[in-house]
Amino acid sequence: MDTKHGNATRLKLMETARELFIAKGVDRVGVREIASKAGVNLSLMNYYFQSKENLLEQIFEQSIKDNGQKIRQILNADMPLDQKIKTYINAYIDILTEDPLLVPFVLSIIHRNAEQASRLKAVHTLYNTETFSNQLKHEAELGNIRKVDPEQFFISMISLILFPFAIKWLIGYRMTLNKEQMAQFLEDRREHVYDLLMNSLRP
Amino acid sequence: MDTKHGNATRLKLMETARELFIAKGVDRVGVREIASKAGVNLSLMNYYFQSKENLLEQIFEQSIKDNGQKIRQILNADMPLDQKIKTYINAYIDILTEDPLLVPFVLSIIHRNAEQASRLKAVHTLYNTETFSNQLKHEAELGNIRKVDPEQFFISMISLILFPFAIKWLIGYRMTLNKEQMAQFLEDRREHVYDLLMNSLRP
């Protein structure tokens, strides 16, 4: 562990803030609560991060950076289409299962200030689909799959993976699932999404 | 029109707040702005609604109530499966196109306080899928479609419809679309989603 001084308090603040933001929602936690839960003086908040908004941004970019590379690699890997789709779904659901509030957290940030492209840039790098698009086109030309609009298909794929995590609470309430049943539902989803996508691609 | 007294100012506040919330995002508009734009005294804000939070809740439930019935009717209508799915997609996208910030607005509220089941109840009534589920099972027994888990399929269907509206900004940024091109993309989505779902159901 670092010495308490300097960078350590900075990290402590980010950790604490992240937990609170995820647990309660960004605008339901005040800077005073963050500082006190982190055990540091309120002013250090603005000493290290210039504002709460900026703190949020740094936490956000951290999240993306931590998980982004895995996702990006798969999409550009040299791998048969069906295997790639399966791997992509599984890796993504792994990440979201481990950090189940990541999606609503990111969505709320996108919603918060969509006009600020800077934040979008971080997310954007996640979705370099050129290789994947070419693969879809190529397989269609070979007659192995039905012809589809690659952009639409990609958006569909991430919708199927991500959206259920955005409405997790709603699904649980709707189907009256307990924690284990909910986990099972999201587990089952791996296969369901894969089957749905692959079956839709049959020529 | 109602007399200015009583209910009229209440409604005026809700209307004004709703427009501002949708245009600027919930936490980027203050109660002063709402009150002044609505032309009423600031305190009436808290006279009619106890808090900004509660005002938000009432606007939210109103939105659901306004559009909910259409959506619900289609799902329970007596209609061939393929036609029902097509109608459902189109009706939903119609609503979301007319009110393009509805999804992020609703999602942020779900994220805001997922613990409060009261808010979920309003959304929940949207998704009475019993008729639809039975229809899926029945068609599978007849061999007309592939067998699928109805709950998973329904979640997939709404994911495909709703999620793109949640990440509209991101899609636009990613594909560098202008307003018209974005509208076209969402138009094209009607057919894409329908084809995807129906093709995936082929036996």
Next chain:
DNA sequence: GTTTATTTTAAACAGATTTTAATAATTTTG
């Protein structure tokens, strides 16, 4: 060991929402 830079602190600021308590208007009712 004095100077310099970094980190921490307490107090105050400007902005927001919410509450209070008093006043005006409307409706109820005897």
Next chain:
DNA sequence: CAAAATTATTAAAATCTGTTTAAAATAAAC
């Protein structure tokens, strides 16, 4: 149709935000 009771409106004060300031403690450099 007045008196009472309820409902609507207002201005001012109280409370809670995020942020700033300026001074104090600590660590690093010369």
